[in-house]
Amino acid sequence: MDDTAVQVEQRISWEEVYRTEGPRMWRSLLVLTGDPETASDAMAEAFAQGIARGVSIRNPAAWAWKAAFMIARGELTDRPASNAQPEEIIGGVSDEDVMDLLVALRRLSPLQRAAVVLHHYAGYPVKDVAQMLETSRSAIGVHLFRGRNRLRRELGGDDHA
Amino acid sequence: MRDLDTKLDVVDRVPMPDVWERVEARAAHLPTGGTDIAVPRTAMRQRVVAGVVAFAAFALVVALFVNVVGGPSAIPPVGPTSLDTVTISFTAQHVFSVDGVAVPGEMRNGKNLTPDAVRLIHYQFYPDQIPEVVPGSPIVIEGVVDSRGWIDECCRYGSEGPPRLFALDLAGSPLLPLEPGTYFVELSLHIVGWTGQGAPGDDPVTFMFPVRVKAT
Numbered sequence: 001m002d003d004t005a006v007q008v009e010q011r012i013s014w015e016e017v018y019r020t021e022g023p024r025m026w027r028s029l030l031v032l033t034g035d036p037e038t039a040s041d042a043m044a045e046a047f048a049q050g051i052a053r054g055v056s057i058r059n060p061a062a063w064a065w066k067a068a069f070m071i072a073r074g075e076l077t078d079r080p081a082s083n084a085q086p087e088e089i090i091g092g093v094s095d096e097d098v099m100d101l102l103v104a105l106r107r108l109s110p111l112q113r114a115a116v117v118l119h120h121y122a123g124y125p126v127k128d129v130a131q132m133l134e135t136s137r138s139a140i141g142v143h144l145f146r147g148r149n150r151l152r153r154e155l156g157g158d159d160h161a
Numbered sequence: 162m163r164d165l166d167t168k169l170d171v172v173d174r175v176p177m178p179d180v181w182e183r184v185e186a187r188a189a190h191l192p193t194g195g196t197d198i199a200v201p202r203t204a205m206r207q208r209v210v211a212g213v214v215a216f217a218a219f220a221l222v223v224a225l226f227v228n229v230v231g232g233p234s235a236i237p238p239v240g241p242t243s244l245d246t247v248t249i250s251f252t253a254q255h256v257f258s259v260d261g262v263a264v265p266g267e268m269r270n271g272k273n274l275t276p277d278a279v280r281l282i283h284y285q286f287y288p289d290q291i292p293e294v295v296p297g298s299p300i301v302i303e304g305v306v307d308s309r310g311w312i313d314e315c316c317r318y319g320s321e322g323p324p325r326l327f328a329l330d331l332a333g334s335p336l337l338p339l340e341p342g343t344y345f346v347e348l349s350l351h352i353v354g355w356t357g358q359g360a361p362g363d364d365p366v367t368f369m370f371p372v373r374v375k376a377t
Contacts, residue, residue: 018181026180027172040180048187074328097171109324121169148165155168 014051017060024122025065029072031105031117042072065122066132069114073133076110104154112147115140245294247337247372249348250303257370259292293375296339300346302331308350310335315343315371341376345369 022043029039046067050060057063105113111133118129119140126144130137248258257264302308310329325347329335338344349367 014184015181018184022180023173023177026177027175030175031169031172036178040178040183044180044183044187047181047184048191051184051188052191095171095174097168098174101168101171116165117169120165121172151165151168 014047014060014064017050017064018047021061021064025068028117028122029068031102031121032069032110032114033072033076034102034106038072038075042068042075045071062128065118065124069118069132070134073110073114100155104151107154108147108150109143111135112143112150115143116147116151119144245298246301247292247294247298247346248301248303249346249368249370257292259294264292291343291371291373293373294337296337296341296374296377298337298374300329300335300337302335302348302350308348310349311347312338313345313347313369315345337372337374339374341374343371343373345371 026039026043029042030036033039033042046064049067050057050064053063105116108116114133115129118124118132119126124132126137126140130140133140245260248261250258300310302310308331310331311325312327312329314324314326326338326344329346337346347367347369
């Protein structure tokens with residue numbers, strides 16, 4: 001197989017990851033950043049870097065998730081948090097549940113938000129979340145505990161986790 | 162929260178734009194190989210730098226104009242005239258010094274310092290002992306295996322730590338902010354010789370040092 005064929009095959013593989021993981025990843029990034037444009041940018045940059053890295057990445061899906069969250073968190077440190085209204089974020093769709101959730105999530109710190117979304121929305125175990133956010137499992141446990149408590153206060157509901 | 166997963170699932174109703182075209186356009190311009198994740202600096206930082214440069218040029222023009230019209234001492238000089246060097250050394254004891262002079266202080270929670278127990282260390286200073294430095298002063302860190310650093314908002318002590326303002330480029334030449342105010346320098350690092358924390362794979366320890374950037 002020549003180099004061009006290898007590149008095409010790799011790109012198809014990354015596109016498959018994008019098609020399968022993309023929607024959940026983009027929405028996770030949206031929850032983290034509160035801004036659709038930043039979410040799209042972080043995801044596009046992660047996949048672009050993955051394609052450029054080529055065969056050296058053994059698990060493209062895991063790498064893309066970690067890269068996208070690292071890039072999005074870099075964006076958050078470089079620019080102030082988005083002031084976009086929830087209606088703008090969800091493209092004018094009138095959905096009270098989504099708006100309540102987005103407003104409540106803004107009350108969490110970025111790390112609490114990232115931990116909550118990766119664990120409770122994306123479904124990653126604490127060990128993987130710690131690896132993605134480059135911190136310890138115990139720290140993630142604390143962020144999850146506090147994030148859940150905060151969300152419970154904001155949204156109402158049981159706390160049996 | 163038993164129903165948190167369900168509550169978060171409402172995000173699925175938000176329509177996702179197709180960003181694959183953006184992916185392909187970017188991939189064409191990126192270097193190939195390696196596995197490291199590069200966190201790109203945003204245009205925001207470039208705009209800030211451009212803004213600072215534009216303001217400096219504007220200030221120079223104003224200064225020249227005022228010199229011509231109003232005499233040589235009409236406005237004070239712009240910007241710092243000399244920089245302090247903030248050195249944080251972990252080669253023996255963690256010593257915080259400014260221009261070679263150690264800043265007195267003590268670990269707030271480090272009296273029984275054991276690598277297994279301590280993850281967050283605050284240095285405690287009296288208000289009049291928080292070092293004052295010139296805006297944009299360089300930071301030097303010694304005796305560290307691997308580290309990450311941030312400038313944090315001051316001064317809310319709490320178990321979660323204060324909000325981070327920006328990351329320090331420890332591989333380059335990290336600098337303190339230009340804006341006067343009191344900040345924390347937060348370092349998350351692995352220290353040479355600390356059992357269980359001396360290698361990049363171990364859990365890091367976080368140190369927080371307050372510093373006051375004075376007005377010029």
